[in-house]
Amino acid sequence: MAAPWMLDELAHAGPEHLDPAFVAGYDRKQGYPDFTEDVAVLRAHGLTKESTVVDLGAGSGRFALAAAAEFGRVIAVDVSPAMLDVLRSRTALCNVEYVRAGFLSYEHAGQPADAVYTRNALHQLPDFWKAVALDRIARILRPGGILRVHDLIYDFTPAEADEVFGRWLAGAATDPAEGYTAEDYAEHIRTEHSTFRWLFEPMLEVAGFEVVTAEFRSSVYGAYTCVKR
């Protein structure tokens, strides 16, 4: 029985991620990312065909598909039934298991994971819950396990927000089918829970992670590789 104060992850998942029509156009909108570097990072940290990787907030399963070719057990986790439908059809013949659950409800079974991957999903959670999620992620991993995170994280001070967001929105797509528009970004800023880098990194530390690399693009997109102590 969930505690009465537990967050409703589905209610915070972003209504678009639950909408089959949005999900059908999701890959085109997000622009077919290349996961070569992510896979290379995990391999460089010792992951092999014997390794277990958990993808939290796996979405349409593109990373899970790439990971399945390299690692032994891939578990794709998402709260959205619509996303999981796409993920399941994409990875049907692969070594990908899928679980309908969230950062706060996924229960890992079997050997501790060698890596947890999460891309563009943690920002769905307010900061208190993000810290809880990072603590739960640390418990899924073996000591020395890797956390690879991509997310919209703000690498600036509050006083710089106008300037950074102005630049970000100016570079947005104009066709909503082809990418994220200025209105999409504005809605993200207003209603979702991207946090500041200088708040996120202490959360990683408290959860028991050492940050090995942190790279930022446009002061809003962060990519982290962390090792569980």
Ligand SMILES: C[S@@+](CC[C@H](N)C(=O)[O-])C[C@H]1O[C@@H](n2cnc3c(N)ncnc32)[C@H](O)[C@@H]1O
């Ligand atoms: C922007 S999509 C990113 C999907 C995928 N990781 C990618 O890079 O394309 C965000 C995903 O997070 C999922 N999500 C939202 N809240 C979640 C939660 N609390 N736990 C797990 N997944 C969640 C959504 O259903 C959606 O599939």
